[in-house]
Amino acid sequence: MSAAGDEEHLNQEEGNVEPETEYGIEDIGMRYVFYRDRKEWADVDPVPQDDGPNPIVKIAYSDKFMDVFDYFRAVLRRDERSERAFQLTADAIELNAANYTVWHYRRVLVQSLQKDLREEMKYITAIIEDQPKNYQVWHHRRMIVEWLKDPSQELEFIADILSQDAKNYHAWQHRQWVIQEYKLWDGELEYIDQLLDEDVRNNSAWNQRHFVIFNTTGYNDTAVLEREVQYSLKLIKKAPHNESAWNYLKGILQDHCLSTYPNLMEQILELQQTHSSPYLIAFLVDMYEDMLENVHNNQEETLNNALELCDLLAEEKDNIRQEYWKYIRGCLKNKYGTSEESESPSEEH
Amino acid sequence: PSLQREQHYIYLKRGLRHLSDAYECLDASRPWLCYWILHSLELLDESVPSSVASDVCKFLARCQSPSGGFAGGPGQHPHLAPTYAAVNALCIIGTEEAYNVIDRSAYCAASVASLTNIITAPLFEGTPSWITRCQNWEGGLGGVPGLEAHGGYTFCGMAAMVILQKEHMLDLKSLLAPTHPVYNICPDKVAQAVQHFHQMAVPGKSGSSSQTPNL
Numbered sequence: 001m002s003a004a005g006d007e008e009h010l011n012q013e014e015g016n017v018e019p020e021t022e023y024g025i026e027d028i029g030m031r032y033v034f035y036r037d038r039k040e041w042a043d044v045d046p047v048p049q050d051d052g053p054n055p056i057v058k059i060a061y062s063d064k065f066m067d068v069f070d071y072f073r074a075v076l077r078r079d080e081r082s083e084r085a086f087q088l089t090a091d092a093i094e095l096n097a098a099n100y101t102v103w104h105y106r107r108v109l110v111q112s113l114q115k116d117l118r119e120e121m122k123y124i125t126a127i128i129e130d131q132p133k134n135y136q137v138w139h140h141r142r143m144i145v146e147w148l149k150d151p152s153q154e155l156e157f158i159a160d161i162l163s164q165d166a167k168n169y170h171a172w173q174h175r176q177w178v179i180q181e182y183k184l185w186d187g188e189l190e191y192i193d194q195l196l197d198e199d200v201r202n203n204s205a206w207n208q209r210h211f212v213i214f215n216t217t218g219y220n221d222t223a224v225l226e227r228e229v230q231y232s233l234k235l236i237k238k239a240p241h242n243e244s245a246w247n248y249l250k251g252i253l254q255d256h257c258l259s260t261y262p263n264l265m266e267q268i269l270e271l272q273q274t275h276s277s278p279y280l281i282a283f284l285v286d287m288y289e290d291m292l293e294n295v296h297n298n299q300e301e302t303l304n305n306a307l308e309l310c311d312l313l314a315e316e317k318d319n320i321r322q323e324y325w326k327y328i329r330g331c332l333k334n335k336y337g338t339s340e341e342s343e344s345p346s347e348e349h
Numbered sequence: 350p351s352l353q354r355e356q357h358y359i360y361l362k363r364g365l366r367h368l369s370d371a372y373e374c375l376d377a378s379r380p381w382l383c384y385w386i387l388h389s390l391e392l393l394d395e396s397v398p399s400s401v402a403s404d405v406c407k408f409l410a411r412c413q414s415p416s417g418g419f420a421g422g423p424g425q426h427p428h429l430a431p432t433y434a435a436v437n438a439l440c441i442i443g444t445e446e447a448y449n450v451i452d453r454s455a456y457c458a459a460s461v462a463s464l465t466n467i468i469t470a471p472l473f474e475g476t477p478s479w480i481t482r483c484q485n486w487e488g489g490l491g492g493v494p495g496l497e498a499h500g501g502y503t504f505c506g507m508a509a510m511v512i513l514q515k516e517h518m519l520d521l522k523s524l525l526a527p528t529h530p531v532y533n534i535c536p537d538k539v540a541q542a543v544q545h546f547h548q549m550a551v552p553g554k555s556g557s558s559s560q561t562p563n564l
Contacts, residue, residue: 050423056365056401056408057382059372069376073424099377101425169492169499176495203487207497210486215495251486254523324525 032064035071040084046070047077065095076105081112090123097127103136107143117148125157132161138170142177151182159191166195167204176211188212200235203244210251219252228252233267237275246279250286259291278318285309285328292336303336358395361386365401377421380412380435387441397442406446409435413450477515480506488523 035041048070051058061069072092075085089106092099110120124141131137145151158175161168179185189212195205217224232249236242253261265287272280288306292299307329314325365386368375375382383405390397397405411423412435418427419435439447482494483506489498490506507524510516 047424050411052404052407052411052423054404054407056405057368057379057386058366059368059376059379060370061373061376062370065370065373065376076424096373096376098374099425100421100428101377104426169497173492173496176493180495204497207485207487207491211495214486247487250526254486 034064034067035088036067041071044071044074044078047073049073068092068095072102072105076101081109083113085109086113086115093127097131097134098136100136103140107140117144120144121148121153128157128161132165132168133170135170138174142174145178151178151184154178155184155187155191162195166199166202169204172204172208175208179212180215185212185216196235200239201242201244203247206244206248210248219256225252225256229261229264233271236271236280240271240275241277241279243279246277246283250283257290257294259287259295278313281309281313281317285313289332292332299336303332306332354393357389358393361389361393361395365390365397365405377425378431378434379422380409380419380431380438381421383409384434384438384441387438391441399444402442402444403446405438405442406444406450409439410450473513477510477513477518480510480515481518484519484524488520488526490524 036046046067049066068088068091072088075088086106086109089102089109092102093106096102109115110117121141121144124137124144128134128137128141145154155175155178158171158178161171162175165171179188189209192205192209192212195202196209199205213219213224213228219225219228229249229252232245232252236245236249239245250258253264259265268280268284268287272284285306288302288309291302292306295302310325310329310332314322314329318325364382368382372382387397387405409419412419412421412425412431414420414427416427418429419432420427421431436451439450479494480490483490483492483496483502485491485494485496485498487498489500489503491497491499492502496502503524507516507519510519
């Protein structure tokens with residue numbers, strides 16, 4: 001994946017040839033030529049890095065790395081706007097795709113030289129495929145999309161990246177930006193259904209589901225909310241120990257009075273018989289807490305139910321979070337218990 | 350298993366001077382390398398010889414941009430992330446030479462501003478409400494509004510809010526909800542952790558705050 005111009009600099013006779021190459025091109029008798037040996041760069045004095053006399057965190061750069069960046073620094077210093085400088089940025093990026101200074105300069109050149117943005121799109125597509133977890137490459141892509149005013153390739157491209165890693169945070173960020181900026185909401189819910197079908201535990205997909213619905217129909221539409229509640233319960237039945245599904249259910253109901261949502265308590269208690277999990281029990285605690293807050297009969301019974309479940313979670317079902325459940329238990333007792341029973345919510349940790 | 354302090358010390362001490370070519374990918378993050386190493390040494394209670402400390406100051410000074418802020422390395426453009434790292438590294442060193450490196454032109458993130466005591470209300474006016482928009486349906490914080498809750502961003506967002514004394518604007522209850530064992534600790538513990546990290550008092554429920562930042 002070398003820059004377009006690299007082939008010109010792989011030749012057989014030039015001086016100062018390095019016996020060991022880094023790119024396996026020995027087989028065809030080609031050698032990489034350092035910038036310092038390229039005739040067409042003879043007019044430029046390379047600028048060595050100024051780390052000072054007693055450097056810190058000094059990296060043992062390869063010869064190739066130092067050579068490329070010595071020339072990049074030179075080009076940057078003289079603000080050279082040329083095709084050769086543009087190709088140099090590709091070499092620099094290949095050596096360190098996280099050098100944001102190089103990326104910035106490349107964009108300056110793209111604009112200065114009025115480079116073909118479609119070609120640049122092909123370039124960045126290839127780079128991202130190779131290094132999909134780098135911040136700079138995604139930012140660069142976003143700039144190209146903005147300049148082109150053309151998001152038409154984005155959803156398919158991002159889907160391809162996500163097919164390799166369904167949770168790539170950069171990919172999701174780019175996807176949300178494109179969808180929101182260019183109003184590409186159509187079809188996204190179907191895409192999420194497909195992802196959740198492939199992996200019901202993909203929290204990124206659950207997050208995207210919330211993002212789409214929140215920004216389109218919203219959750220205040222009772223039909224939408226019921227559809228999503230049933231969707232979540234269906235997937236919970238499929239995989240009961242799926243934290244994401246339970247978090248989503250809680251997330252969508254938290255502003256809609258958890259405890260009084262029609263039929264929910266019954267459905268959850270029924271689920272508890274066959275598809276119990278620490279998440280289900282935690283959800284019940286949340287429901288009881290909501291009841292204590294908003295429904296003012298049977299307080300004592302509700303409180304006891306909640307406290308019992310906290311104990312169950314702390315001692316057995318979710319033991320790793322016992323400190324948290326003890327804390328919650330204490331908070332509930334303090335807030336809703338009768339005054340003789342109140343205790344300090346936080347014990348010695 | 351016990352912490353291999355001696356091995357870590359040797360590793361860090363060497364890294365502070367020399368790193369292999371495997372670190373070429375971090376060539377735009379050298380202040381981070383300084384910070385990670387110095388912070389680790391500090392946690393191990395290992396002192397940094399004054400000549401080394403001075404060399405760190407001089408190197409970071411070369412990473413500073415005339416227009417303000419620090420870059421990932423000498424000759425690169427300034428950037429918030431290495432600025433954060435450089436300022437923190439210099440604060441760990443804590444000598445007069447170190448503090449002199451930070452011009453008042455330091456480009457500010459909340460923690461940088463807080464450490465150098467130049468937080469002013471207009472500078473961060475929109476910041477708390479933007480951060481609250483990053484809190485999502487899961488209770489944690491994403492990198493930008495809409496994104497999935499993420500451990501790193503939750504820490505940074507929460508820490509920034511604490512520094513700006515606006516943590517009450519977040520829904521702390523859902524932030525601490527059991528979505529991840531990492532979060533399943535009492536709110537007081539979160540406050541304590543942030544306090545230790547930023548070495549400043551967090552106004553707690555108990556009301557014990559010795560040094561509040563100079564606002």
